[in-house]
Amino acid sequence: MIDATVESAGVAEPTVPTETQGSIVEEVFYANCSEAREAGAAPIYAGDPGYSSKLDRDGDGVACE
Template sequence: MSPITQCLASAEAEAATVEANDELATTAEALDAAQAALDEQQAKFATEKKELTRLHEAATQAADDATQLASAATLRAETAEAAVSTAAQDSTPRGLVDTPPVTETTVYYQNCTAAREAGGAPVSIGGPGYGPHLDRDGDGVGCE
């Protein structure tokens, strides 16, 4: 090979090397940009995941609080019902059954035997013939 051919081949090889190095640099810059974008997305997703976790925990706590409030309200309602029932029982004079209670119905049973004989037992609160004197346990049903 002649020195001119060798010089020309060397120059072509060097130009190809420079061109390849430029392409590698461009590719490296593109990879760096892609990695930076990926890192940014991962940071964004991590932040969103923390926020979703916080919201989930808050929702769970709110549901627990609502359950506790509902339980407390139910307990208060049951306590109030028991107090009303006890007050109703305590306000009924014992042994005074001569006078029928004032009700919308005209049916009156002096005692459970009378209610059974008339076919009216058991009697429910608000129903015909019901009276507190027939409801020993105060559960709203007499002559059980």
């Protein structure tokens, strides 16, 4: 994505980024399954925010089962 700027009176003003397909992507990280459970996020499925293969011991696509 390229940030365009508008020059007015010699001052550059950054444009506001638009949302992609109406949603904002949030990055979530859990250090371990205990942390994910405390946040109420377990189980975490592959593709869900916070999923990590490190948390998926048996490799079935479901972490912190």
